[in-house]
Amino acid sequence: MGDSVHWKADYRDGDEGIPVILAYHMGEEVFRQIGLPNYKADGKDLVEHIGVYKGNLAMFVFHQSDHFSWHKNCHLWVMNEYGVVSSWTKLYTVVIDAGVVTPIMFTNNDEIIFEDGECDLTVCHFESNTISYLGVEDQGYLNFVTYNGSLVMLED
Numbered sequence: 001m002g003d004s005v006h007w008k009a010d011y012r013d014g015d016e017g018i019p020v021i022l023a024y025h026m027g028e029e030v031f032r033q034i035g036l037p038n039y040k041a042d043g044k045d046l047v048e049h050i051g052v053y054k055g056n057l058a059m060f061v062f063h064q065s066d067h068f069s070w071h072k073n074c075h076l077w078v079m080n081e082y083g084v085v086s087s088w089t090k091l092y093t094v095v096i097d098a099g100v101v102t103p104i105m106f107t108n109n110d111e112i113i114f115e116d117g118e119c120d121l122t123v124c125h126f127e128s129n130t131i132s133y134l135g136v137e138d139q140g141y142l143n144f145v146t147y148n149g150s151l152v153m154l155e156d
Helices: none
Strands: 004-013 016-025 030-035 047-053 056-062 072-079 088-096 100-106 111-116 121-125 130-133
Touching (some): 056 100
Antiparallel strands (some): 111 121, 121 130
């Protein structure tokens, strides 16, 4: 997994778009598709955010807020064996008070940072099921970037 970059994508099967994760392996220079977990039982009109949780490919599934305060369940799915669709496991379900507008990133502390329905940056810690606010207001175009140091040898 560490040698690949991942995106959410739609695989076209005729007129139907099937959501998948597209992985590009930088060393082998090949693309592959990874199936999503079966999260349809978690609700309708869900949005997915992919990332890395404890070294594993992960997906945060949530109801996107329209800036109205409401209580909604959000779910963390983790792929325990990379590339094996049957290894997706729902680890946590958390209740978010003001909804999720924009997930920003998973942290190294087993958390996810997101913008909530009140336009505040919020941290959800999965294991303790706690929510805290970063106290950042009017963040405008604030952006977080996940960086992993690496060295990839390029051929001339």
